[in-house]
Amino acid sequence: MTAPARQRRRGPAIEGAAARSAAQHIVTEVCERHQPLAGVLEEAAHGPLARLSDRDQALARAIGRVTVRRRGDIDWCLAQMLAKPLPKRAAEVRAVLRVSAAQILFMRQADHAAVNVAVALLKGEGATGGFAGLANAVLRRLIRERDALLAALPVEANTPGWLWHRWVAHYGAETAAAIAAAHRAEPGLDIAFADPVALLPEGGVALPTGGARLKAGAVTAIEGYAEGGWWVQDAAAQLPVTLFGNVAGATALDMCAAPGGKTMQLAARGARVTALELDADRAARIGENLARTHLAEHVRVTVGDALAAEGTYDAVLLDAPCSATGTMRRQPDVAWSKSAADIKALADVQRDLLRRAARCVAPGGTLVFATCSMEPEEGEAHLPFVAEALPELSLDPVTEGPAASFATPEGAMRTLPSMTIPGTDLAGLDGFFAARFRRR
Numbered sequence: 319m320t321a322p323a324r325q326r327r328r329g330p331a332i333e334g335a336a337a338r339s340a341a342q343h344i345v346t347e348v349c350e351r352h353q354p355l356a357g358v359l360e361e362a363a364h365g366p367l368a369r370l371s372d373r374d375q376a377l378a379r380a381i382g383r384v385t386v387r388r389r390g391d392i393d394w395c396l397a398q399m400l401a402k403p404l405p406k407r408a409a410e411v412r413a414v415l416r417v418s419a420a421q422i423l424f425m426r427q428a429d430h431a432a433v434n435v436a437v438a439l440l441k442g443e444g445a446t447g448g449f450a451g452l453a454n455a456v457l458r459r460l461i462r463e464r465d466a467l468l469a470a471l472p473v474e475a476n477t478p479g480w481l482w483h484r485w486v487a488h489y490g491a492e493t494a495a496a497i498a499a500a501h502r503a504e505p506g507l508d509i510a511f512a513d514p515v516a517l518l519p520e521g522g523v524a525l526p527t528g529g530a531r532l533k534a535g536a537v538t539a540i541e542g543y544a545e546g547g548w549w550v551q552d553a554a555a556q557l558p559v560t561l562f563g564n565v566a567g568a569t570a571l572d573m574c575a576a577p578g579g580k581t582m583q584l585a586a587r588g589a590r591v592t593a594l595e596l597d598a599d600r601a602a603r604i605g606e607n608l609a610r611t612h613l614a615e616h617v618r619v620t621v622g623d624a625l626a627a628e629g630t631y632d633a634v635l636l637d638a639p640c641s642a643t644g645t646m647r648r649q650p651d652v653a654w655s656k657s658a659a660d661i662k663a664l665a666d667v668q669r670d671l672l673r674r675a676a677r678c679v680a681p682g683g684t685l686v687f688a689t690c691s692m693e694p695e696e697g698e699a700h701l702p703f704v705a706e707a708l709p710e711l712s713l714d715p716v717t718e719g720p721a722a723s724f725a726t727p728e729g730a731m732r733t734l735p736s737m738t739i740p741g742t743d744l745a746g747l748d749g750f751f752a753a754r755f756r757r758r
């Protein structure tokens with residue numbers, strides 16, 4: 319990843335320019351070059367962000383995250399200001415406008431700094447200079463008309479049309495609107511504990527899964543992280559493992575294991591776990607996480623293809639690769655990087671993995687299938703497939719434990735970002751599907 323071009327050519331002269339320029343770089347990588355936000359932020363820490371003060375780094379990250387989170391809303395507002403869309407090749411101009419609009423519309427800070435930096439970034443050498451006047455006019459109008467624009471913002475503006483129409487068809491217009499609204503908010507920080515009787519960190523709220531929700535912040539600075547007392551895991555992602563019930567002493571296969579959140583849950587509950595992962599780099603992350611949480615002695619990490627998984631186990635977890643549309647609160651770029659064709663292809667892979675998973679469950683053992691997707695093809699639609707193609711498995715309806723609050727009429731579990739966590743006033747959790755099967 320290279321440093322932002324403009325920043326290389328001239329040093330920043332306006333206060334906050336370096337942070338805003340770094341944010342523009344993050345947004346270009348994600349929105350124009352289709353790189354995942356989490357990876358771009360990680361790489362930028364060793365690139366454009368490394369040259370900034372801590373304060374500017376935090377500002378650049380915040381602007382980058384807000385811009386990606388509100389990309390659809392920003393583009394809708396900008397479209398009201400532009401007589402015609404920017405040419406496709408004007409990637410740098412688009413990134414500058416999006417980053418500046420994010421600050422003006424959603425961060426309510428230093429409006430004029432946002433405009434001045436945008437104009438300075440576009441002006442001068444290079445092909446973007448001709449757009450500086452346009453940017454100046456558009457952004458100043460955005461400041462003037464901000465309140466009216468935000469009041470008129472359609473609920474679906476922040477969701478790509480194809481996803482919006484799917485959610486309306488499957489969940490109804492009201493729930494689709496609530497999901498879209500939940501995606502606009504920055505999520506809290508959910509954690510799971512290595513020690514089941516761990517104390518709640520200060521300011522945390524207990525989750526029904528045994529984990530906790532904290533205020534979002536720098537993870538590594540929160541008490542107990544360095545000691546390996548907990549790991550970050552969304553409240554919904556903590557539910558599938560609870561479907562196994564008591565796994566103390568059981569053999570468990572986690573077929574698609576990285577980065578290891580559910581492997582750690584199984585190990586912390588006393589299972590002897592084989593953690594299988596196709597991607598060697600991601601498998602290494604499981605090892606790091608297990609070492610930090612002192613759970614490594616309960617787990618054998620193996621790099622390999624789950625489609626060729628061998629052996630039989632008391633508990634098999636298939637947390638399958640999926641479109642991840644349920645994680646859009648945490649990974650807002652997912653909305654724009656996936657297509658309907660991806661969902662179809664992933665659902666096919668999930669069925670192949672289910673076939674293999676069924677072979678790995680010992681007679682009387684349990685298979686839990688899960689996806690962090692809101693798309694029915696990657697969840698509910700697998701139930702009739704299993705009933706027909708895998709008669710050795712019988713659905714074991716979700717009736718007890720923390721997942722029971724999210725039970726579906728068919729006996730599976732479904733969470734959505736628009737839901738509230740029962741027993742708490744905590745709003746929002748990832749969209750997850752899970753189903754439990756017993757092997758005859």
Ligand SMILES: C[S@@+](CC[C@H](N)C(=O)[O-])C[C@H]1O[C@@H](n2cnc3c(N)ncnc32)[C@H](O)[C@@H]1O
Nearest residue numbers: 574575576577578579580595596623624637639
């Ligand atoms: C949804 S993520 C798993 C998350 C993990 N269970 C956790 O809780 O941290 C899916 C994982 O499956 C891996 N994967 C994809 N295809 C696979 C395959 N054929 N065999 C094994 N792992 C696979 C991906 O690399 C990815 O790490």
